Amino acid sequence: MIVADPKPFQQIRGFLEDYRKILVLGCGTCVTVCLAGGEAQAELLASGLRISFSKDGKEATVLEDTVQRQCDEEFVLPVLERVKREGIDAVVTLACGVGVNFLSDRIGAIPVFPGVNTTFYGGNVEPGLWSEMCAGCGDCITHLTGGICPIARCSKHLLNGPCGGSEKGMCEVDPQNTECVWQLIYERMKLLGRLHEMQNLIPTKDWRPAMDGGVRRSVREHIFRLQYKSGAGA
């Protein structure tokens, strides 16, 4: 899932100087799970903003709402209607960057500000700790590496590691917390009885499906632009 961290309060506060009616919008999926942007966090941020405005003598209304996902039209539409109906003049979204974009594309002349910093695709390795595990590079090679991704989990994204910075199984970039992924891959391949495969070089990766080929899209033809939904098939 997508992992995010709350933005510093004062940075968010700084976005809002010119606005009078602000909606803090939580998202009920990834950012809820990583405790950064769900309904509870939206309530907290909204309360903090009201306190801060009041202390500064700034007259502004702060509203709060949370939708199941900010990356789907059906969930977002009611918010857009609310924004229009209630005359909201700025939105702070606690969704990942997708939510910021998704709203901005649809909301018209109302600014949408990010309330979190979207950080990575990761897993919840223990309560309260998320760790990066996928880079979304579009051309998965983990079948070659025992299911462990060197793109996401090697500081240098090396395809044929380890490098000289691997010390006692840890990465020199952050030896306290970060394991050398190539050490992990080695152990894993050994466990799988496939250690000999590591004598083969992994060839240069095709980076076009990553960002290098331009903005990416995913299409599922079987439900994409159904004619009867647009009225054309009637």
Place this chain on the structure above:
Amino acid sequence: MEKESHLWATCSAACPVHTDTREYVRRISMGDYEGALDVLLEVNPFPSVCGRICHHPCESQCRRQVIDAPVGLRLLKRFVVENTREYRVQRRRDTRKQPPKGKKVAVIGSGPSGLTAARDLALLGYQVTVFEKDSVLGGMLAHAIPRYRLPMDALQEDIDDILAVGIEARLNCEVGKDVLFESVKKEYDAVLIAVGLAESHSLPIPGIGSKGVLLGIPFLWDVANGERPFLGDRVMVIGGGNVAVDVARAAKRLGPSTVMMACLESREEMPAWKWEIEEAEEEGISIMNSWGPKAVLERDGKTTGIEFKRCVRVFDENKRFNPQYDEMETTAVEADSVILTIGQKANLDFLKGTPVTVDRGRLICDRDSCTATERGVFTCGEVMTGPGSAIQAIATGHDAARAIHHFLETGETLKLPQVSVETIGELPAQTAARARRFDRVEVNLVEASARIRDFSPIEPGYTEAQALAEARRCLACATGAVLDSGAQCAGCLTCVRVCPFGVATVERTAVMPAQQCQTCGLCAAECPAAGIALARFATNKMKENLEGFLKDCSPGAMKRPLVVSYCCMYEATTREYLREQSQREIEATGILRVMVPCVGRLSAIDLVSPFELGADRVAIIACREHGCMYTGAEELLERRIQMVRRFLDEVGVGGASLQFYRTETSAEASWPRFWQDSKRVLGELSAA
């Protein structure tokens, strides 16, 4: 009742009148003793009696017992009635009755079942007359329960309540003698026979007619009325039930040097309550088990002793009472008097020659409709059910009132619906193992040597501090965490990870099984979707509650700094701080107390929102060191406070405005000091 879960708590299910136990205990812990009395009186017109003598099936089924010991519910009930006397008198005046129905009901007998039915019917608008052969109301409660267990004034409180509903009580009026049953039947639209089992069985054995042989119920009756029947120095009580124990203990208080009991049953089989037997033994009463009376020994017509034969079996294969004896094994015991307490029967002589059928001394009746064989004649209590408890009799009184009401409205017999009661079942062992143990608050009975001197009550009630301490032990079963229907549960597992009892799971969305939830509220506090609420003691509407408290306060009149103080309500030893504050008090002191059943369940927003509402400071007062009911709550709260302080620093309020204290000694002893401290520190901050 039971709105929250559709599952009954085991305590309420076990109570014959289904008292909403959790609710009255909750009200006690909130200092609302009057509200607790309302809950009790809702279903039980005899709370004072039951607070003294109920055999408390609620406690026997209390789920806390697998953790440590059941909650002391009977004594909590007693605490409520003993601390709401003025309110109760006031309440009587406010009793609302339905408009008169223009129909009359006669109730024969004024025991717990008869009076319960009389009250119910009077409230429904019927004109009710109770016929009582004695000079006081209460039946066996007034006459057969020794005063050391049930003081007369406790009974009188209940009876005053009942009479206040508007019931005519005809005392010293025995149906069959002073007034004929047929004329009662003719005068009233319905008649309820609630005469109980007021007579003792005798035994067809040699010597039974000797001087010195007494029957249990008349003996208790005499003793209750201040008479002192001749017993001599050695007394033998025959019987192993609760009445036999009452007889033996009452006899002991009349001065004989030796009081013994003998019964057919083995110790384990004795029908008397275990605690009654133990208390009797403490008082020096010895018990001979597995002996059946063979003959009363006499000389010159005076009782000199009793001969027993060994009882080898009391019940047969079909569990029917069918004693068998070894006639060869006998023993004789010297005694100056023998009191027979081997069972009771009804006196139904007044029905002779009437169409109401009595067969071999038993009233023929249908328990499912509380009817006798004659149309318009109903029955309830022990005459219908056989020997039972007071609370059971009360339950049948309610049933009879319903049956009579239905009959008078429709002319038809009501088959009382069989209510199936689904309980939440036992507390699972793995949950119990993780719960913290708290000793049950016990009261010390008067020393045995002192209590046998007279009929003074032997058991003290709870003090207020004891009652509040005991009330907190209630697990509030099946009123725990529930996912809001509209919540955006993402299945994030936070509830699973913080639950100290291993209860929460995620099955697509969060599930907190009612059977196991310990109502600590930690999942609700940490839920990132703000989607978990507690069915009772809910704190999820804290901001609205605070707004409610503050909305009428005038900002100009408010003493500054304003401290919102969240306090662990379980540390209160009086209700001084539990009761709701007036607006004026909040203004004058600048302290708004918010009582929380464990401050560990306060969420981050609960800690921040007071500042939004105008507070200058938030003072959390937790329980004493290691005093928390809930495993893990202290650590989670500490971490949450750190997080919120950082946030308040960022917001500009200053994290130091969120203060944390731990109760020392008691709430009353330490909280005022904390509030002063809280204000002082703020002053210093402002100055700096």
